Amino acid sequence: MARFGRKGQGAMEYLMTYSWAILVVMLVGIVMWQMGLFSMGSGTLTSTGFGKIKPQLAATKLSTDGFFLATFSNGAGTTAIVDLINVTDTQKSNNNNCVNKSVQTILPGENFQATCKLDGYPGKQGDVYIAQVTIGYNITIGGQVSTHKDTGTIRGQLEAV
Incomplete structure (x- = not known):
């Protein structure tokens, strides 16, 4: 037993x-x-995605009051008419969304600034943000206008106002 x-x-x-x-x-x-x-050292500013319209990370920031400022470069190879910038930070809330519908004409290889304000943004300096950015634009090739949307993610730390 x-x-x-x-x-x-x-x-x-x-x-x-x-x-x-x-x-x-x-x-x-x-x-x-x-x-x-x-x-893991979240201080690095990175981007993923984005097709022809690419962010210039050195000139990109999201401040603690929800003001998004980014410089993008037109890599489409032709003049692009940007008519939509949509920024969403799902890290904080699915409701943190802003849309800028001002129209800008951007020549090939040129840079342009995009601004957007996330109202009631609940962040503090140093917090990590993950912003989903969609840029809508039209290009004309051979007399034909085509509509495009480039979407990507920008990740970094919130900066002071």
């Missing part, structure tokens, strides 16, 4: 003997996590 109590007793003795060490390691880990030692 096998005795079942020996393994359970060994486990209990282990916990009773080393539980203080396990607790200390857990507390040190929690303190280090709260201090931000495991942070």
Whole structure:
């Protein structure tokens, strides 16, 4: 007949003997996590996506009051008529959305500034934002007008006003 109590007793003795060490390691880990030692360094401004209209990251920012300012470059190879800029930060809320419908004519290779204001933006300086940006534009090639939308993501830290 096998005795079942020996393994359970060994486990209990282990916990009773080393539980203080396990607790200390857990507390040190929690303190280090709260201090931000495991942070992946979110200070880098990056972008993904975007087809022909590309952001110039050095001239792009989202401030703590929700003001989005970005410089984009026309890489379409022809004149583009930009008629829509839509910015959404789903990191904070799905309702943080702004639309700028002012029309701008941009020659090939030229830069243009896009602005947009996210009303009631709940961010503070240093918070990470992830902005979904959609740029609507028209180009004319061979007398034919075609409508396009370039969509991408810009990620960075909120800046002071």
